Amino acid sequence: MDKDGVFRVATWNIHKGVRGMGPTRRLEIHDIGHGVEQLDADVVCLQEVRKVHRREQSHFARWPAMPQAEYLAPEGYEAVYRTNAVTRHGEHGNALLTRWPVVNHQHEDMSDHRFEQRGLLHVEIRVADRPVHVIVVHLGLIPGSRVRQVDQLRRFIAREVRVSEPLIVAGDFNEFGGSLSRTLRHDGLIEFEATRHPTFPSRLPLAQLDHIYARGLAPIRAEVPHGRAWARMSDHLPLITDFRF
Incomplete structure (x- = not known):
């Protein structure tokens, strides 16, 4: 947070730090680390973050020795990671990087x-002596799944987050329309909507x-x-x- 009380939040699906497929795939996690620093955010919400992947580790000579969430955390930041999916060669999930103290x-x-396999990560941080809740999500590819997952998210918020405490929900919603946004607005969750901000696909962002x-x-x-x-x-x-803020 800067001297004017501006609190910056970023979200990014990092595609497990690797681009491409097969033998021509390339490791991007090092450049992603530089990118996270350039975001200069108080909180960075990440999806598709590797904790470990034995096949990629053996394929890439420069695969980081530590889990990706810890590797990507700039100096002075704390990293929180929780697994969503366990696969044959490893696991991946959501992560949060924060320059403010983590409470739980x-x-x-x-x-x-x-x-x-999908999940949500809920982190409570302390910002200038105030509790702030951050929920990182990565919703499913099937429309019906996303509707049920948003309903679950709303129940989680009602159960775990006091209405009086600031809340941020960020991540990859995998939705090309606006129905989920309209649903979340019923619970007081809003986003900056002055203009559209396409994020996918990265080479020619349309959605x-x-x-x-x-x-x-x-x-x-x-x-x-x-x-x-x-x-x-x-x-x-x-x-x-x-x-x-």
């Missing part, structure tokens, strides 16, 4: 069927799959960084939103 965190499984919603904080501007370097790192571009 928890995870809830949001898997709607056995072919997609905004990534969103940052808030309750108890006023969004004042939003942006998506563009350029060849950003487009190379992941199939999604990051989304940044500044809030008046």
Whole structure:
């Protein structure tokens, strides 16, 4: 948060730090680390983050020795990671990087069927002596699954977050329309909507799959960084939103 009381939040699906397929795939996690630093956000919400992957570790000579969430955390930030999916060679999930102290965190499984393992990460941080709740989500590919997952998200918020405390919900919603946004607005969750901010696909962004919603904080501007370097790192571009704290 800067001297004017602006609180910056970013969300980014990092595609597990690797682009491409097969033997020609390339490791992008090092450049993603530089990208996270350039975002200069108080909180960075990440999806598709590897904790470990034995096949990729053996394939890439420069695969980081530590889990990706810890590797990507800039100096002075704390990293929180929780697994969504366990696969044959490793596991991946959501992560949160924060320059403010972490009070506590928890995870809830949001898997709607056995072919997609999904979850939410809830982190409570302390910002200038105030509690702020951040929920990182990565919703499913099937429309019906997303509807049920948003209903589960709303129940989780009602159960775990006091109405009087600021809340941010950010991540990859995998939705090309606006129905989920309208649903969340019923619970007071809003986003900066002055202009559209397409984030996918990164090389020619046409759809905004990534969103940052808030309750108890006023969004004042939003942006998506563009350029060849950003487009190379992941199939999604990051989304940044500044809030008046």
